[in-house]
Amino acid sequence: MPSGCFCVGQVNKVIHHHNIGRMIKQLNEKLTSIAAEKAMYGFHQSTIGGHDDQFIQRPKTTSLVNKSMIFGRDEEKKNLLSKLLRESNQDGGRFLVIPIVGMGGMGKTTLAQDAYNDEKVAAHFDQKVWVCVSDPFDEIKIAKAIIESLVGTPNSSNELEILLQCIKTHIENKKLLLVLDDVWTEDETKWENLKLPIIMQGCEIGSSILVTTRKQEVAKIMRATNNMIHLDELNYKDCLALFNCIAFLDTDEDEAGELGDIGKKIVKRCKGLPLAAQTLGSLVRYKKTRKEWENVLNSEIWELEKGEQHVFRPLLLSYYDLVPAVKMCLLYCAIFPKDYEFEKDNLIDLWMSQNYLNSKEKNEKRRIGQNYFESLAMRSFFQDFKKDNMGNVYGCKMHDIVHDFVQFLTQKECTIIEAVKGSNQRVELPGDYKVRHLTLTSLPEGPLSFPTSFDSSLQEWCKNMRTLTLLDSSITTISPGSIMQMKCLRTLNLSRNKLNEVPKEIGELIHLRYMDLSWNRVLKELPDAVCDLYNLQTLVLVQCWSLEKLPKAMGKLINLKHLYVLGCPLRYLPKGIGSLKSLQVLDWFKVCEGVGDDEALKLVDLGIMDQLQGSLSIGILGENNFGEFLEIEKAQLGNKEHLSYFGVLFRNSDIWQRKGDSEIVKALQPHQNLESLFIWNSHGTTESLYWIKSLRNLRRLYLRTWRFCEALPPLGKLPSLEILEISGMKKVKKLGVEFLGIEEEEEQVSGILFPKLKRLSFKSMENWEEWAFVSEITIMPRLSELRIEWCPKLKALPEFLYKITELRTLEIKGCPILEREYEKDVGKEWHNISHIPNLTIQSGRN
Structure with missing residues (x-):
């Protein structure tokens, strides 16, 4: 073997050993860090069920509470007591499950303790049981805790069946309040194994299970979302009272007055979190100087003594879950x-x-x-x-x-830098951090650049950066040199700036997957190099008001999934977009005439884009009706089963009735999975919407400015329709049975019409005079909002509306006849609507 080969082999071994040594050193450092964290938060190892499972020990709670430390939560407690003291469950069961849900440190356990110890609750229930469940959810342990609370002595059995039978015996025919505090498990089988719902059937009517949890999923598992009480932040007044109660407990009035202003600022940092108010209050309790209090005010929470351990601990538990x-x-x-x-x-x-x-x-x-x-x-x-x-x-x-x-x-990986007023655009980077995600805010107008010369550590830092985000800034461009230093960038957000150009060097960022250039209102074009970003998945160009065209070679973006161009004055979309097999979101498709078939994306090209999902809007139709009709048929919109929203905009014109609009509407038939449909400015008839009856999942429908339409489409039998807005139908004079989706000759109509409709709006119906339905039919039983605007000839509301108990809002505006008929206290029909809580009758002159 040549000696040269031997030497290279030896060098490789040395390098390999050096790398192993470096990795061991890094691992040791990591283990030391974990050990320090374990000591800081009081974590320890425990053995459960014979297995050595390492877990975080949750703090145990009891039913005892210091009422002098409870501030706020009056409404929440009132709501909770009303549920607990209810004589019977409105759902028909013998017992009620009430979840209290909120983030860690929000006071869920305190609210449960307060209710548990209330005098009325004590008098209402025969027996009360408090169990701290925590995690892991151990059915045997929980059952034993219930028995010990009921009987007063522990039960030695480890057979769940025996324990459950024992519980059943001791709670039979008794009104029981069972509190399960700090429930974490999302495993439905655990809840089913405990069989509490079955056992509680033997209790007296009015029994309750009160659950505190951080997870709404727990409420779902317990089938109790209707009774859920969600805890939000305390208001500032109550949070301040809690803080002051702790911070000034041993402080005389003069000292408290001097430090009170700083205390108010500290409380604002708590943002209504009771645990933060308690922690910071106890932290400053023994600090007597203004300087010490200001240090607490100006420090990050994790830099404070007790701050990290106490405030972050509940969040850390949720995080590890x-x-x-x-x-x-x-x-x-x-x-x-x-x-x-x-x-x-x-x-x-x-x-x-x-x-x-x-x-x-x-x-x-x-x-x-x-x-x-x-x-x-x-x-x-x-x-x-x-x-x-x-x-x-x-x-x-x-x-x-x-x-x-x-x-x-993430403090050494995610960094936010706010520009200093009057400084230039050169961004200095923190050398001791290994930042992967950088956010710059409030940069003044001008170009953005990083220093052109770095030491080796900063070069490595910039080379490995994954995210660059600019917020609330006004940069006009980003320097080519800066782009070349960030070749591993995955995410680039330059939204809401004043970009006038994107350097061609952008094409060097071959790992880029997300680029947001939205709301750059003076940006006129993108460089062709954008099409070299073959890993790009998301391109956001929304509201780029000066952007008139996209690069021709967009078809090279083979991994593009999301293209957002709504609000851009694009003349057309490039033809190559139609070949993007990964494209799932295309929010706006503009029909364009006068551009060659080999240059512009056509409606017919949508035919092979069956992977589209989410939202799709098409505009502007009505320029070349015959050609558009043929293209829309070939677009095969009925095959786009993943679309939830479909919008169509016709050219706005009220001078003459365009021929062919009805044929186009017929060809627009979408997949029956569609949930939202908007159609603007059609000159067709509603008969062309014959296919709307097939949209069984349609929840929202807007039909605006169908100027030549004389009747509304049959919508009453759509089973999922919740929101309906009809506007600008100038030729409609009457709403009758055809709107309900029934034929005039039908003698009997079964079922409910508009069964789920909640919001109904009629606007700018200039010739609408009559709204008459058959009163024997159940119509719109869930209607909660009705708005009628600018319908000057409408004479009366139909009688069925007066009987809808769910109707909470009625707004009438610019309807002079209705205004007279339903005028407050004096109108002939006022008594029929006076019971509606939110009632607005407004003259169009106001």
Whole structure:
């Protein structure tokens, strides 16, 4: 063997041994860190059921409570007592299950203790039992604890059947209050094994099981979501009272007055979390100087004595209860500043870009992301949910203490840097951090650049960066040199800036999976190099008001899943988009005439895009009716089974009636899975909507400005319809049985019409005079909101509306005849609507 080969082999061995040594050193450092964390939080090892299972010891609770330390929660306690003191369960069962749900440290156990020790509760129940369940959920241990509380002595049996029979004997024909505090398990079989629902059937009517938990899923398992009490933050006044009670317990009035202003600022940091108020109150209790209090005010929670151990401990327990992938999704939220409003779908796209949503099925990642989001939401890591008018969550926030917690866990990997006023755009990076996710905020107008010369540690730092986010900034471009230093970037968010160009060097970021350029209103074009980003999954261009075209080679983006272009004045979409087999979301498709078939995406190209899901809007139809009709037929919209929203916009014109609109509407027939349908400006007839009867899952329908339509479509038998808005139908004069979906000759109609309709709106119906239905039929029994605006000829409301008990809101505006008939106290029909709680009758002149 040549000596050269031998030397190379020896060198390789030395390098290999060196690498092993370095890895061992890193592992030892990690173990030391874990050991320190274990000591800090008081974790210890325990043996359960003969197995050496390591778990976090939850603190044990009792039913005893110090009432002098309870502030606020008056409404919650009132609600809880009303349920507990109810003589019978309205659902018909012998007992009631009441879950108290909220994030760690919110006061769930305290509320349960307060109710448990209430005098009225003590008089109402024959027996009360308090069990701290915690985790793991041990059926035998819980059964033994119940027996010991009932009998006064422990039971030595380890047979669950014997224990359950014993419980049954001692609670039979007694009114029982059973509190299960700190329930964690989502395993339905554990709950079923305990057989409490069966055993409780032997109790006296009015018995209750009160459960405290951090997980809404527990309430679902116990089939008790209707009785759930959710604890939100304390209001500022009560939180301050709790803090002051602890902080100034041993302080004279003069000292308290001097420190009170600082205390108020400290309480604002608690954001209504009782545990934080208690912890910080006890922390400053023995601090007597203004400087000491200001140090507490200005420090991060995890830098404070007791702060990390006490405030974060409940959150840490919830965190360790998550599966690893969901943990990563939670920690990624640290890239955003406090009080940031998350958009659910956007957050899922970001998780996807970091490869946190692993799935063998390529189309399953969004569903997995939805599940992860719900898992975090149901454990109270998110709050302040925003919902659309169908009740679907689309946005949320994170409690400041939770945000502090995720920042604490990621403080050297996720960094937020706020620009200093008057500084230039050169961003200096912290050398001692191994930052993977960087957020820059409040950058002034101008180009963005990182230093061109780094020491070796900073070069490594920048090279391994995975996320760059700019928020509340005004950059005009990002320097090519900065882009070239971040070649491992997965996520780039330059939204809401003043970008006038994107450098061609962007094509060098071959690992990029997510790019958001939305709301850059002066951005006119994208470089062709964008099409070299073959790993790109999400491209967001929403509301780029000056962007008129996309690069022709978009077909090269073979992994693109989500393309958002709503609000862009694009002349057309490039033809290559039709060949993207991974594309799932295309929020806006503009029909374009006068562009060659080999250049622009056509309606017919939608025919092979069956993987589209979520939302799809098509506009603007009505320019070339015959050609569009043929293309829409070939688009095979009926095959798009994953679409939940479908919107169609026709060209706006009220001068003449376009021929062919009805044929186009007929060809628009979507898949029966559709949930929302919007159609604007059609000149067709509602007969062309014959297919609407097949949309059994349709929950929301908007028909706007069908100027030449003389009758409304038959909608009464749609079983899922919840929201209906009809507007701009100028030729409609009467609403009769055809609107209900029944024929005039039908003598008997079975079932309920509009069975789930909750919100109904009529607007700008200029010639509508009569609304007459057969009174014997049950119509719209769940209607809760009715709005009628700008219908000047409508003479009266139908009688069936007066009988709807669910109707809570009635708004009449710009309807002079109705205004006279239903005028408060004096109108002839006032007595028929006076019972409606939210009633608005407003003249169109107001």
